[in-house]
Amino acid sequence: MIRTTTDLSVTSRDRFDAIIDVRSPSEFAEDHLPGAINLPVLDDAERAEVGTEYVQGSKFLARRRGAALVARNVARHLETALADRDGGFRPLVHCWRGGQRSHAMATVMDQVGWSVTLLEGGYRTWRRRVTAALYERPLGLGLVRIDGPTGVGKTAMLAALAERGVQVLDLEALANHRGSLFGGRPEGQPSQKMFESRLFAAMEPLDPARRVVVEAEASRVGDRMLPPSLWKAMGAAPTVALTAPLEARVRRILADYVEWAGDPARIEAALAGLPPHISKSRRADWLEMARDGRTADMVEGLVRDHYDPAYARVRGAAEATFEADDAAGVEAAIDRLAGRR
DSSP states (O other), X not given: OOEEEOOOSHHHHTTSSEEEEOSOHHHHHHOOOTTOEEOOSSOHHHHHHHHHHHHHSOHHHHHHHHHHHHHHHHHHHHHTTTTTOOTTOOEEEEOSSSSHHHHHHHHHHHHHTOOOEEETTTHHHHHHHHHIIIIISOOOOXXXXXXXXXXXXXXXXXXXXXXXXOEEEOHHHXXXXXSSTTOBOTTOOOOHHHHHHHHHHHHTTSXXXXXXXXXXXXXEETTEEOOHHHHHHHHHSOEEEEEOOHHHHHHHHHHHTGGGTTOHHHHHHHXXXXXXXXXXXXXXXXXXXXXXXXXXXXHHHHIIXXXXXXXXXXXXXXXEEEETTOHHHHHHHHHHXXXXX
């Protein structure tokens, strides 16, 4: 018997051996449930073919063609991705809205003898859950911001605090971007929807009774926008600032961005994104430094003449300031802000 559910809580999702998303690869790539695997019953080309026939030709021929393709693809999944699953396998299956694609897969799985559950409403049920949390109600978490100038080690501090058992949200990791002109990564950023799914999934297990530490960010991390509930909570959050000498910050930047040092083309592309008040001659000087292998000089100039003035314009009041390697001091400050000391 095929069961149905709309419960997508962490506890409910953990009851299943696999979450199987039968949508096309492009739909899956744009966004999907945490931990889901993609076993499409129609790939992108097949979905386009059937859809075109349905709209422009014969609905009967479209359904017949679609059924044949679905049958072949489901059979292939049974013989490959699902071949090692035993009789106790318990999958949750869904498509975009809980329609024909997921029902086709679930029907075959039920006939095999697996205890299969269908997600009512499909992916849209998950998306409504994410949207409600990030766009329609307050965040529900008490945040603390870690602030400080470029290169001071805010991301490293987040990692150190996490190792000490402090709750953190690493927005740059979730957005796959370091949050600066040079912050792009080769694999690119997730879609906005995928970023929001990652963010929501990271928030789900957090204890709202304890403080959650985030790095101070602009309203976007790369091209990904911070959802309103998070941005509002960050704006109201108390701040703990980090400090470090310029020389130490330059060394950290060079270590963190080592892949940029030997790539003047990437540096030139990034410098093109500087604001208009940075003169062309200054940009040319920095690019020449990079081409001559004087990357440390270029970084120092960027920090001194661009990043530090920009930070000074937006810097707010901090409850406490610590050296960049003082994780214990930052943790103590967070405890005080939480009222535990």
